Amino acid sequence: MPATPSLPVQTPVTANAMSPGLVVLTLSLLLGLQPIATDLYLPALPALTAGFGAAMSQAQLTLTALLLAFGVSQMFWGPLSDRFGRRPILLIGMSAFVVASVGSTFSPSIEQLIVWRAVQGAAMGAGVMCARAVVRDLYAPTEGARVMSKGLTGLGVIACASAPLGGLLSDLMGWRLSLMAVAVFGAVTLGVIAWRFEETLHAKNPHALQPRMLLGTWVQIARHPTFCAFALLAATSYCGLFTFLAASPFVFIQVLGMSKTAYGLTMMTMSLSYIVGTFICRRLLPVLGVRRTVAVAAVFTLIGGTSMGVLALMGVQSAWAIMLPFYLFMMGHGVHQPCGQSGAVGPFPKAAGAASALAGFIMMIAAFLVGGWLGKSLAAIQAGSGTVLPLTNGIWLWSVLIALTAWTLVQRFGESRSGPERAVPTDAAQG
Template sequence: MPASPSTALHPGLAIVLLALLLSIQPVTTDLYLPALPALTRDLAAPVAAAQLSLSGLLLAFGGTQLLWGPLSDRYGRRPILLAGLAAYCAASVACVAAPSMAWLIAWRVVQGAAMGAVVMTGRAIVRDLYLPLAGARAMSKALTGLGVVACLSPLLGALLTEWLGWRAALAALGVYALMTLGLIARYLPETLLQRNPRALQPAVLVRTWAQVLRHPTFWAFSLLTTASYGGLFTFLAASSFVFIDVLGLTRTQYGAALLSNAFAYLLGTLLCRRLLLRVGLRRTVAIGGLLSLCGGGLVAIVALLGWHQAWALLAPFYLFMLGHGIHQPCGQTGAVGPFPQAAGVASACNGCITMLVAFGIGRWVGAHLDGSVWPLVQGIGVSAVALAVIAWTLVPRFGEPQAA
């Protein structure tokens, strides 16, 4: 049941628009990854600097959400969303024209800040429109759309880099954002029915942050999404160098490998919807934890056995991506579920925590890439164990999103 049935937005259109908004994150990372080795060579930059173009983007993405959240609670979702998409388009143009890695990193940081406004607002809109359990199902539908976009992005990025160069791949990010901006401006009404005029007052903001950060349900689901994204981001940060430079895949073959991972994630979101209807939220997350642990454990076993081939590492990682397709819709909606009047702040805190951890992972990966598969394997394994612990302990205990 929608939480705000008076909002004039068709349910099917709402899912499509949410999918477009949330998909800007995999477009920004997955379409960019096949171009990363090429732009690193072209700009004569070290690998660590290239990793900073990705981890810096995610640090800005996470940190700025702490500002975008209360702004959207004060002024509404629509103006923040339109401003974020417009800024993203401008930053994309600047990235295409970047003359050096330093300029590219700077504009990617701006792009990440703008992406923070878009994704944070999208998650808050889910809480505006739906009650928590219905929101998890709606989010899984939107993330199925994200899965389709994520399937297409790496292959498109690889083909554009192969045919037209890495700047063409970055230009595609701006085209996507411009198309999304037009659709949002035309079709998405304001979903926040009651703005909070005091949301930006320092004392109110501190109380709201404290209310969110003290809530055990918020932490259970935020740690779930953080651990899940941590495993995925380890793959994103390391895989282009491991699969192309170490294991010898072409850029097109690497794009196809990312496509197959995104397809596994898409299947995970479909599985999530079926499990939510049959066994409920907490048992769904527990099943996702089992898939994550099996996937990360098998990746480690394959590496220990010396099977350092692309297919051998990819096959078990599909299980991790199935689990990721369960954890993200459940975790993102569960984290904001207790806060119907402060969904922007809760969404922002969740996103900030996730991206701060991702930034740390990106810096660790950049420092430990050594021409082997082990940084990739170790990061995925740690995330898989953490996911299982969270899914089997914290979520069963604190997983009912009661209002704060």
């Protein structure tokens, strides 16, 4: 590939008529697609599995297929949004999300449900990817982390309501109504985008879809040490959460004997600890900066994961032996996600869609691989000889990896630098 001139990294702020409150609401709805598509139906997952007479591995596919499609689709949505803008991609993606959610509700077999969930995940990719890109369109990196934290606080509120509502709907009216509630949320989000959202990308990139330029952009992004540090932080933190989301309904309901409603309320308390983490993030960022804030949060992460793992190995199998340590993990997660997601996109103001897509792709591919491992590890629960160890050992492992990333790579490369050696090719970046 011939060399192209380089453009130093800049931090433009795009003028936009949307109020700060509307921006945060939009971010909350778009980022909230993830907990709605996962947390809302998790309490119904054992009943759904039994209703279809499906194997545990098939039940896990309803989650992992969604996440795989979610991750891969962002690699397409990102460049498309850099080329045509965020608004049209959001309208297409959210419309498809509603259709796929309705299809999931009325699926006659587990195989069709898996297909519809994959379509749902691909559509969800447009919303979440654009949310991260919108933050970079409108804000410089440090302020972007604070705004992303506010949006993720909204995600936490949505997650708080999702699991209890899903458990209640499943207990009272069956698991299909839990899936229909996802379609209702998608329709509300589509309405907000259609009526209130204004385009945030005012310098569209006409070269964004050219294969040669797109490949060059992705290579430059993937080689950027700041991107690698923050993308790995976000991915390891999300994998810890995903391990809990995928394993907890079977551990809490089938091993520990919780009702679906009680499990939903337990998930709500987990989300509350995450919200606390996002508030802590916003308080620490102006005082400590991004790198030191992440390092402090990793202390909570490691203490939580290690405590959970040690208690389980000592034979303590109870809901609170899992949840009390996990509250610490989730407080750290409330810091690592806004800092990781905004930090990965920060160095690329003119290729925010592509950077957001690649970061999301890495996160979801990692989660997909974790889901495949969990499907095999949880088979013992379906056979009636379950244990909490697949959950607790998994969280422990991820807490160690998160702390190592936060204390090494983020500390060394977490400060984005300007200059030609940190640039995206001009033709791939300019609008």
